[in-house]
Amino acid sequence: MRYDVFGLENPIIDLLAQVPDAFLAQMGIEKNRWAMIDQARHAELVRALDSVPLRYESGGSCANTIVGIAQLGAKAAYCGRVGADEHGRIYAEKLREAGVTPFLRSGTVPTGSALIFITPDAGRTMNLFLGACRELAPQDVPVEDLRASRWLYLTGYVWDSDAQKEAATLALRTAKAAGIPVAFSLADPIYANRHREDFLRLIRDHVELVFANREEALALTGRDHAQEALRDLSKLCPWLALTLGHAGALISTLGETVYVESYPVHPVDTTGAGDAFAAGFLYGRVTGVSPLQSGRLGCAFASRVITQVGPRLSGDVRGALAPVLGDVRA
Amino acid sequence: MRYDVFGLENPIIDLLAQVPDAFLAQMGIEKNRWAMIDQARHAELVRALDSVPLRYESGGSCANTIVGIAQLGAKAAYCGRVGADEHGRIYAEKLREAGVTPFLRSGTVPTGSALIFITPDAGRTMNLFLGACRELAPQDVPVEDLRASRWLYLTGYVWDSDAQKEAATLALRTAKAAGIPVAFSLADPIYANRHREDFLRLIRDHVELVFANREEALALTGRDHAQEALRDLSKLCPWLALTLGHAGALISTLGETVYVESYPVHPVDTTGAGDAFAAGFLYGRVTGVSPLQSGRLGCAFASRVITQVGPRLSGDVRGALAPVLGDVRA
Numbered sequence: 001m002r003y004d005v006f007g008l009e010n011p012i013i014d015l016l017a018q019v020p021d022a023f024l025a026q027m028g029i030e031k032n033r034w035a036m037i038d039q040a041r042h043a044e045l046v047r048a049l050d051s052v053p054l055r056y057e058s059g060g061s062c063a064n065t066i067v068g069i070a071q072l073g074a075k076a077a078y079c080g081r082v083g084a085d086e087h088g089r090i091y092a093e094k095l096r097e098a099g100v101t102p103f104l105r106s107g108t109v110p111t112g113s114a115l116i117f118i119t120p121d122a123g124r125t126m127n128l129f130l131g132a133c134r135e136l137a138p139q140d141v142p143v144e145d146l147r148a149s150r151w152l153y154l155t156g157y158v159w160d161s162d163a164q165k166e167a168a169t170l171a172l173r174t175a176k177a178a179g180i181p182v183a184f185s186l187a188d189p190i191y192a193n194r195h196r197e198d199f200l201r202l203i204r205d206h207v208e209l210v211f212a213n214r215e216e217a218l219a220l221t222g223r224d225h226a227q228e229a230l231r232d233l234s235k236l237c238p239w240l241a242l243t244l245g246h247a248g249a250l251i252s253t254l255g256e257t258v259y260v261e262s263y264p265v266h267p268v269d270t271t272g273a274g275d276a277f278a279a280g281f282l283y284g285r286v287t288g289v290s291p292l293q294s295g296r297l298g299c300a301f302a303s304r305v306i307t308q309v310g311p312r313l314s315g316d317v318r319g320a321l322a323p324v325l326g327d328v329r330a
Numbered sequence: 331m332r333y334d335v336f337g338l339e340n341p342i343i344d345l346l347a348q349v350p351d352a353f354l355a356q357m358g359i360e361k362n363r364w365a366m367i368d369q370a371r372h373a374e375l376v377r378a379l380d381s382v383p384l385r386y387e388s389g390g391s392c393a394n395t396i397v398g399i400a401q402l403g404a405k406a407a408y409c410g411r412v413g414a415d416e417h418g419r420i421y422a423e424k425l426r427e428a429g430v431t432p433f434l435r436s437g438t439v440p441t442g443s444a445l446i447f448i449t450p451d452a453g454r455t456m457n458l459f460l461g462a463c464r465e466l467a468p469q470d471v472p473v474e475d476l477r478a479s480r481w482l483y484l485t486g487y488v489w490d491s492d493a494q495k496e497a498a499t500l501a502l503r504t505a506k507a508a509g510i511p512v513a514f515s516l517a518d519p520i521y522a523n524r525h526r527e528d529f530l531r532l533i534r535d536h537v538e539l540v541f542a543n544r545e546e547a548l549a550l551t552g553r554d555h556a557q558e559a560l561r562d563l564s565k566l567c568p569w570l571a572l573t574l575g576h577a578g579a580l581i582s583t584l585g586e587t588v589y590v591e592s593y594p595v596h597p598v599d600t601t602g603a604g605d606a607f608a609a610g611f612l613y614g615r616v617t618g619v620s621p622l623q624s625g626r627l628g629c630a631f632a633s634r635v636i637t638q639v640g641p642r643l644s645g646d647v648r649g650a651l652a653p654v655l656g657d658v659r660a
Contacts, residue, residue, distance in 0.1 A: 225591060225622070226589055228622075246577070247574070247592070248577055250589050257587035259587065261556055261557075261577075292557050296555075
């Protein structure tokens with residue numbers, strides 16, 4: 001197999017900028033919130049940041065997971081649409097640096113980007129421009145490379161424009177025809193709620209493994225208790241990983257429920273906890289360890305990510321997770 | 331049936347005294363710790379408290395649960411050995427006040443008691459004298475009343491002197507012969523570790539429902555993960571309620587695992603959380619609601635108890651738990 005996990009979603013370049021509170025006030029940005037912005041506003045803000053040193057990261061929920069999987073030592077690929085611009089070039093370069101094979105077609109719309117303003121009080125304010133992500137189309141999917149993968153991974157964020165849905169559907173059908181299991185993350189309670197019917201059908205018809213946190217699972221099922229949501233979803237697909245924040249995670253596998261304890265840590269920034277869990281868990285599935293051990297890899301990875309700022313671990317990830325990884329190798 | 335739940339364990343009268351730190355220092359008591367004391371020391375401390383106003387409560391882990399069950403509206407009985415003394419008389423009276431039928435034989439050894447010193451900083455220091463509890467003997471067990479009960483409930487604390495073990499064994503055999511299910515709480519990680527072989531055999535041969543918190547389950551099974559302990563114990567008995575503190579609880583019932591969320595509260599004093607959980611859960615079993623609903627009753631009761639000082643709720647317990655109880659009636 002060429003790749004252990006093939007990811008498909010929204011390549012969003014993170015632009016991290018340290019700015020004074022006055023900058024936000026001057027630009028009319030509400031502090032510590034996130035907002036969706038359009039291309040004009042995005043260009044305006046990038047211009048305003050002209051003299052500010054920026055840190056770039058190949059962001060997006062799915063990319064976080066895919067990079068994590070590569071850091072653990074598995075072979076990973078990532079597909080999405082970028083712009084024919086500097087941001088798109090940096091995005092691909094950052095993926096390659098992380099050991100991920102990029103499949104990034106570019107078009108006329110600029111690369112999606114998240115402007116992340118970090119204020120002196122360590123506050124995080126995000127302005128998100130989806131840009132080229134929404135132009136992802138079926139012809140962007142490298143069907144042969146997908147067929148040469150062990151898992152397809154995508155998230156609910158890809159269920160947006162009609163073109164994106166068509167691309168995702170092509171990927172799902174390709175995987176099904178090739179017997180490649182699909183892992184799907186619900187991504188966000190708002191998405192789970194907005195696309196409830198589509199997601200339930202998609203899970204039932206195409207998905208081997210669903211990732212959901214408690215809020216997403218409740219939103220999707222309309223339940224008010226994790227156990228009820230677990231029961232409903234486990235009827236739709238063979239595997240479910242339901243994360244419960246500091247309470248750990250539940251893995252449902254072919255009717256059996258396995259409880260995974262969380263690791264006791266003091267969280268600094270919970271951004272990317274779910275993405276990291278998915279990375280650890282999928283790595284466990286790729287390597288064939290038990291559901292409990294896969295869950296422990298997920299919880300351990302997440303516990304590391306939330307004790308630092310930002311959704312990615314840097315440095316020796318296998319070393320950081322060594323007590324849980326043991327001798328596990330992809 | 332005469333009683334829904336018949337409890338058997340150690341009747342320990344709680345003597346709550348508000349004392350200055352100087353009192354503890356003067357009596358050589360280590361603050362905020364608990365210690366086992368003998369009869370002479372107990373008498374010495376009670377004399378020293380002569381001029382201090384005392385509050386009495388019919389304490390002990392099993393009695394906490396049995397009183398909780400009565401507060402929820404079920405018929406409950408409680409059996410143990412007390413002394414032929416004022417403390418024994420008060421103990422029985424307090425049980426009756428709570429709606430519990432007492433079966434308390436008395437002997438020559440004084441009633442067991444817990445001296446609970448509350449210092450001005452809200453610290454709790456306990457000196458425990460087991461006293462008459464350890465004299466419990468087979469002839470103390472009212473066999474006909476036990477046979478007229480729906481459940482027998484006991485805890486690991488009763489597994490102490492040979493006489494107590496004989497009494498517990500008689501109760502277990504009586505229940506088995508009469509087809510009465512037995513619920514057993516591991517009580518304490520130290521007990522679970524000390525009596526591992528006995529408890530494992532007892533669970534396998536006699537118990538329908540085990541209550542354990544995470545630490546007790548790990549101590550009993552020698553595992554280091556809740557899921558592994560759950561798997562081991564669920565092979566020994568049909569029902570297991572494994573409490574996870576703020577992470578909620580897992581119910582294992584005939585091979586199925588059900589997860590119960592905790593209720594988000596700010597704990598003031600976690601004393602009696604496990605006893606309250608057992609009360610709510612057993613009440614659920616008595617009334618025949620689902621495993622999930624039984625677990626919710628347990629978690630709800632525990633969440634109420636830990637938001638106040640001491641192991642018992644006072645006032646309208648059914649009212650306090652109304653949102654979870656719904657229309658449930660014993």
